[in-house]
Amino acid sequence: MLFKSIKSVALIALGVVAIAEAHFVLQEPVSLGFDDDAEGTAPCGGFNASSRLNVTNWPTSGGAVGVLTTHTTVQWEYKVARLSNLTNWVSVTPTLNQTGVGNFCETLIPGKKAWEGESGVLQVIQHGVDGALYQCAAIKFVKPLRTAALVPTGCTNSTGVTAQWI
Ligand SMILES: [Cu+2]
Incomplete structure (x- = not known):
């Protein structure tokens, strides 16, 4: 029992070290890649926006975006672009104020109906202490879901994480 708890403390410490250098990491949907620098x-x-290695179907009614974040006070923007025009990034939500570190999940980030x-x-x-940081995912805009969206198991909120649309 004692051994077990020491082991979990060690694992948690390792995890904290790993994310301390990571700004933020997009976990859901599958990102185009993560490079801290x-x-x-x-x-x-730093990744090619037109890469199509892992494409996630994105219902225009909204999909789940999960991140691991290491900055205590930040603002989030969620944008989409068409593969055919990767210079035109369109916001699909208002700006979001968020505090707290760890896992942060927004379950319903919309797609674009017209697309x-x-x-x-x-x-x-x-947007945080390190300026603007970017992560992307390859998606396909698909029809809205008729039922409640499934939230992937990797999309969770750590204790103390809060967010508010501006
Ligand atoms: Cu950072």
């Missing part, structure tokens, strides 16, 4: 590079944190059926890219921008 290039995360400040628009539009996709249903098209290939696109989701862009998540964090």
Whole structure:
């Protein structure tokens, strides 16, 4: 029992070290990639915005965006672009004020109704102490869901994480 708790404390400490250098990491949907040093590079944190290795279907009614964040006070922007025009990034939500570190999940980030059926890219921008940081995911805009959206198991909120739309 004692051994077990020491082990979990060690694992938690390791996890904190790992995320302490990570600004933020997009966990849901599958990101185009994460590079700590290039995360400040628009539009996709140093990764090719037109990469289509892992495409997530994105209901225009909204999908779940989960991140691991290490900055205590930030603002989030959620934008989308068509694959055919990756210079035109359109906001799909107001700006979000968020505090607290760890896992942060927004369950209903909308797609663009007018782009249903098209290939696109989701862009998540964090504004904080390190300036603007970028992560993207390859998506396809699909029809709205008729039922409640499923929240992926990787999309959770850590204790103490709060957020408010501006
Ligand atoms: Cu940072």
